[in-house]
Amino acid sequence: MGRVTEARDAALDPAVMREQYRTAELDESALAPDxxxxxxxxxxxxxxxxEIHEPNAMVVSTATPDGxxxxxxxxxxHYDERGFVFFTNYASRKGGELAxxxxxxxxxxxxxxARQVIVTGTAARVGRDETAAYFRTRPHGSQLGxxxxxxxxxxxxxxxxxxxYEELAARYPRGEQVPVPPHWGGFRVTPDAVEFWQGHENRLHDRLRYVAEADGAGWRVERLSP
Structure with missing residues (x-):
C-alpha cells in the first residue's frame, strides 16, 4: 500500500504537473459586444x-432541487444569440434534474x-420541430441508439x-425513416453569465465575464481575479 501511495503522490507532484501558459493577454477592448x-x-x-479533437464537447452540470x-x-x-443547444434523453439524470x-x-x-468558457443560465426544452429537424441529421445508428x-x-x-439495438435495426433498416422518440429532444441554455478564461504564466490568468443586465438591455463585462 505504501508503494501505491508513493506512486500516486509522485504522479501528482506539482513540480511535474504544473504548466506555465504562454499566451496573449485577453483585454476588454478586444472583446465582441456580446x-x-x-x-x-x-x-x-x-x-x-x-490539438482539440471535439471543440463542441462541453461539461454539463445540473443539480437536484436540494443542491x-x-x-x-x-x-x-447549435449556438446563437438565444443560447446553447444540446440534445438528450429527457428521462436521463440530467433531463430529470433540469425538469x-x-x-x-x-x-x-x-x-x-489554455482557454475555457463557462456558461451559467437556465435550460428549457426546444420545440419538437427543432428536435425533429436535428434528429433527421443524425447517423442512422445514432437514431436507433x-x-x-x-x-x-x-x-x-x-x-x-x-x-x-438489434431489434430496432431489424424494425428500421437503413434507408427507412426512424421516428423521433417522444422522450428525446433538445435543451436550450439561455445564459445569464458567460466567462472567458485565458491562462497565463504565474497563475495570473485573464477572466472576463459577460453578465446580463437585469433590465435585458444588454451585457456588462467584469474582470475577475484569477
Whole structure:
C-alpha cells in the first residue's frame, strides 16, 4: 500500500504537473459586444486547433432541487444569440434534474490552447420541430441508439443493450425513416453569465465575464481575479 501511495503522490507532484501558459493577454477592448460573438471567435479558434479533437464537447452540470450536483460530457449542437443547444434523453439524470431545477452550467475545456468558457443560465426544452429537424441529421445508428438506450437507467448487461439495438435495426433498416422518440429532444441554455478564461504564466490568468443586465438591455463585462 505504501508503494501505491508513493506512486500516486509522485504522479501528482506539482513540480511535474504544473504548466506555465504562454499566451496573449485577453483585454476588454478586444472583446465582441456580446458573449455570442465572443464565443463564435473562440470556437472558431478551437475548431482550427489540431490539438482539440471535439471543440463542441462541453461539461454539463445540473443539480437536484436540494443542491446535489452531477456532471457529464455532452456535445454542443447549435449556438446563437438565444443560447446553447444540446440534445438528450429527457428521462436521463440530467433531463430529470433540469425538469426539476432549470439552472445549469456549461464548461468548454479547451486546455491545449489554455482557454475555457463557462456558461451559467437556465435550460428549457426546444420545440419538437427543432428536435425533429436535428434528429433527421443524425447517423442512422445514432437514431436507433436514442431508442435503444433508456439513458441513466440500470441495465443487467451490455448484451441486453445490444439486443435491444438489434431489434430496432431489424424494425428500421437503413434507408427507412426512424421516428423521433417522444422522450428525446433538445435543451436550450439561455445564459445569464458567460466567462472567458485565458491562462497565463504565474497563475495570473485573464477572466472576463459577460453578465446580463437585469433590465435585458444588454451585457456588462467584469474582470475577475484569477
Amino acid at each position: 458573449p455570442a460573438g465572443q464565443f463564435a471567435r473562440w470556437f472558431e479558434d478551437a475548431a482550427a486547433s489540431p 446535489r450536483p452531477s456532471s457529464r460530457t455532452v456535445l454542443l449542437k 426539476a431545477n432549470p439552472y445549469v452550467s456549461l464548461l468548454f475545456p479547451w486546455h491545449p490552447v 436514442a431508442w435503444a438506450s433508456a439513458q441513466s437507467s440500470v441495465i443487467g448487461s451490455r448484451t441486453e443493450l445490444l439486443s435491444r
